[in-house]
Amino acid sequence: MMPTYPSKQPSGLRRPAPSDRRPPSVTRLGLMRETVYHLLRKHLSQQSRRWLQARIAHMRRRLTLVYRGLYGSFGADELCAELAGHLPADVEIIMVHSSLNDLAPMFVGTVGELLDGLIELCGPTRTLAMPAFFFGGSDRDPYSYYRRRPMFDVRRHPSQMGILSEAFRRRVDVRRSLHPTASVCALGPLADDLVRDHHCAETTFGAGTPFGRMADHKTAIVGIGTEYFRCLSQVHAAEDILGDRYPLNVRPRRLPVQLMSEDGRVYDYELAVSDGGTERRMELLERLMAPPELTVWRFHGVLLFVTSARRVTEVLIDAALRGETIYEAMPIRQRTRRIEPVSGREGGRRAFICLPPVLPGRNVDVTWRVIIPDSLARSSRLLWAGRCSPERRASGPASASGCPRRQRLRTRHL
Numbered sequence: 001m002m003p004t005y006p007s008k009q010p011s012g013l014r015r016p017a018p019s020d021r022r023p024p025s026v027t028r029l030g031l032m033r034e035t036v037y038h039l040l041r042k043h044l045s046q047q048s049r050r051w052l053q054a055r056i057a058h059m060r061r062r063l064t065l066v067y068r069g070l071y072g073s074f075g076a077d078e079l080c081a082e083l084a085g086h087l088p089a090d091v092e093i094i095m096v097h098s099s100l101n102d103l104a105p106m107f108v109g110t111v112g113e114l115l116d117g118l119i120e121l122c123g124p125t126r127t128l129a130m131p132a133f134f135f136g137g138s139d140r141d142p143y144s145y146y147r148r149r150p151m152f153d154v155r156r157h158p159s160q161m162g163i164l165s166e167a168f169r170r171r172v173d174v175r176r177s178l179h180p181t182a183s184v185c186a187l188g189p190l191a192d193d194l195v196r197d198h199h200c201a202e203t204t205f206g207a208g209t210p211f212g213r214m215a216d217h218k219t220a221i222v223g224i225g226t227e228y229f230r231c232l233s234q235v236h237a238a239e240d241i242l243g244d245r246y247p248l249n250v251r252p253r254r255l256p257v258q259l260m261s262e263d264g265r266v267y268d269y270e271l272a273v274s275d276g277g278t279e280r281r282m283e284l285l286e287r288l289m290a291p292p293e294l295t296v297w298r299f300h301g302v303l304l305f306v307t308s309a310r311r312v313t314e315v316l317i318d319a320a321l322r323g324e325t326i327y328e329a330m331p332i333r334q335r336t337r338r339i340e341p342v343s344g345r346e347g348g349r350r351a352f353i354c355l356p357p358v359l360p361g362r363n364v365d366v367t368w369r370v371i372i373p374d375s376l377a378r379s380s381r382l383l384w385a386g387r388c389s390p391e392r393r394a395s396g397p398a399s400a401s402g403c404p405r406r407q408r409l410r411t412r413h414l
Helices: 028-043 046-062 064-071 076-084 111-122 142-148 163-169 191-195 210-216 233-245 282-287 309-321 374-379 390-395
Strands: 093-098 127-131 151-153 184-187 219-224 253-260 266-273 294-299 302-308 338-346 349-355 368-372
Touching: 046 064, 076 111, 076 219, 076 302, 093 111, 093 163, 111 127, 111 163, 127 163, 127 191, 142 253, 142 266, 163 184, 184 191, 184 210, 191 210, 210 219, 210 233, 210 309, 219 309, 233 309, 282 309, 302 309
Parallel strands: 093 127, 093 219, 151 253
Antiparallel strands: 127 184, 219 302, 253 266, 294 302, 338 349, 349 368
16 A cells, blocks of 8 residues: 655645755756757767667666765655655646656666556546657657558557656556657546547647646646656647747648557548757746746756646747747747836835836836845946836837837946
């Protein structure tokens, strides 16, 4: 009998402790991991990257004593208890991405024990979901694969999203959506609603798909042993929900495929496939989400993350409508806030108004007030700070910063 793991958070994603408010990806080590990952994706083939991953996993196993001496060891119960402390109490669906190679050698349990623990973590009121993507076999080229074999059998095609996902797919009573590349497996009270009619939807990740429905429900996306920029498939929901309003066409190719359901019925389907010409930079998502919305931390040296499917979809839709995406062709820009001093002092501190970046032609009012200590205010470099009010912004001609004029402020240095 597996133990139960009650959530410690009343609602929403937890507010992290002071020690982990900044996710590791903004530290030097995390920044280096993002850069290396992007360079490997850009310059190495899929086969070369898989060989490199296998060599790293082999090296970690050879250094088991070293890793366990540094980070200790843990089992499935400890890992699930750690995840329970970061999940909201009112979550309805838990979507799990995992990499067991990156759990080793600190993880001393088995795949079955971890899967049982995650099912017990969900309990009778939550639904456990995992991606069961099929990328076209060892070549990981779905376009070439389905040109040779234009048939997808939901009962036989394996999940290529890791051994935990494949073990979950084979579990009794688990439902799998009918899609040739981006199927999802689910178990729980919302499983049928989550996976039904995926093949009837007009897109792969949009409305009527499991990803669109996860954005509609209270869904926590959990990463076990993997960074969010390697696996967060929910980012594609914004692309398909916006459709023609999305600035880029990331899946321009179409291919006719036949789908065989669990009861043996065959459906005709037109598969949208990427041509690989648009380089993806999912780490740019961090520029749109605050640390409480994208919580990343380490447990015994293993990377974990939790975020909200609804929030990921919302921020990427808003960014796309501004002309910014997670692709290099139209990347998300670094958000810089203009700070303008306000007359008066509050409680011995100098008050400032922060204005967010504004697109040309858009009028945005002051959104929040920040109180900065005098010592910090005196040493801050307030360069190129906009000094325009919402009234002037509405009446004057808009510039690139959203203000009629920009004025360099004098700086004071201690």
